[in-house]
Amino acid sequence: MVQRVWKLLDILEETSRFFAARGLENARLQAELLLAAVLDIKRLDLYLQFERPLHTEEVDVYRDYVRQRVQRVPVQYILGATAFRELELTVTPAVLIPRPETEVLVDVALELLPTGGRALDLCCGSGAIALSLKRELAEVAVVATDISQAALAVARANGASCELEIEWLSGDLFAAVEGDFDLVVSNPPYVKSGDLDRLEPEVRDHEPRLALDGGADGLDCYRRIAHQASDHIRPGGYLLLEVGDGQSAEVEKLLAEVGRFAEVETKPDLNEVPRVVVARASST
Numbered sequence: 001m002v003q004r005v006w007k008l009l010d011i012l013e014e015t016s017r018f019f020a021a022r023g024l025e026n027a028r029l030q031a032e033l034l035l036a037a038v039l040d041i042k043r044l045d046l047y048l049q050f051e052r053p054l055h056t057e058e059v060d061v062y063r064d065y066v067r068q069r070v071q072r073v074p075v076q077y078i079l080g081a082t083a084f085r086e087l088e089l090t091v092t093p094a095v096l097i098p099r100p101e102t103e104v105l106v107d108v109a110l111e112l113l114p115t116g117g118r119a120l121d122l123c124c125g126s127g128a129i130a131l132s133l134k135r136e137l138a139e140v141a142v143v144a145t146d147i148s149q150a151a152l153a154v155a156r157a158n159g160a161s162c163e164l165e166i167e168w169l170s171g172d173l174f175a176a177v178e179g180d181f182d183l184v185v186s187n188p189p190y191v192k193s194g195d196l197d198r199l200e201p202e203v204r205d206h207e208p209r210l211a212l213d214g215g216a217d218g219l220d221c222y223r224r225i226a227h228q229a230s231d232h233i234r235p236g237g238y239l240l241l242e243v244g245d246g247q248s249a250e251v252e253k254l255l256a257e258v259g260r261f262a263e264v265e266t267k268p269d270l271n272e273v274p275r276v277v278v279a280r281a282s283s284t
Helices: 008-021 027-039 043-048 056-070 075-079 100-112 128-136 149-162 193-198 220-232 248-258
Strands: 081-084 087-090 118-122 141-146 167-170 181-186 233-242 261-268 274-281
Touching (some): 008 027, 008 056, 027 043, 027 056, 027 075, 056 075, 075 081, 087 149, 100 128, 100 181, 100 233, 100 261, 100 274, 118 128, 128 141, 128 149, 141 149, 149 167, 181 220, 220 233, 248 261
Parallel strands (some): 118 141, 141 167, 181 233
Antiparallel strands (some): 081 087, 233 274, 261 274
């Protein structure tokens, strides 16, 4: 039996229909992202090669990617990489996939960090925040911590591949941290425990629960950070916390109740959703 020779456009259209029939959003885009990775070309370059015949080995790899995607494995885990700001990062199921909302957290941090300052990233995961701060403000010293050894291994590998020097520490929040900082930043776990099973399958079944589960009300880590952070922030320095939808007012209240922050406010993300709680440590 003669095996079919697939042309690039034909397999894209077939895969797009296959994805759409199984309820995947942006079916054509996802089909293109996977095929571009298989062929090691830019996605837009696919449009210049619609008549290109695919080798059997390329089709086999592509079919494996497609099978994984219909099992709701995120594209980023299938490809083992994702873009974040100016970085190309390795991601595995040991770390959360960096979201666009977190880029706003980095924007605010860059505005507040003094040249030559010192920054701490708690719950660093893939290292996206810490590495972006170092890449875009090279004069700062950056320390990053995570309780997960597997996550730290990914972060360290990203630091090496990006050729950026970060001090990576293994520990629960501030446990391994010494000294104080001009800025402490964190995107901690904030999903309510009871909501985890209602998340999208890509998140529920594939992203690390340790990085998602924020306890009964989603605020467990925020409470701990609120009570410990001021011991590690220089007078007049800042604490920045990414929060989930609808959590900003509760997190602001937690920080205000501690009594060690002079100002607390929330910055919106690009969709005008309150996203980054900013607290300035008292000057005395």
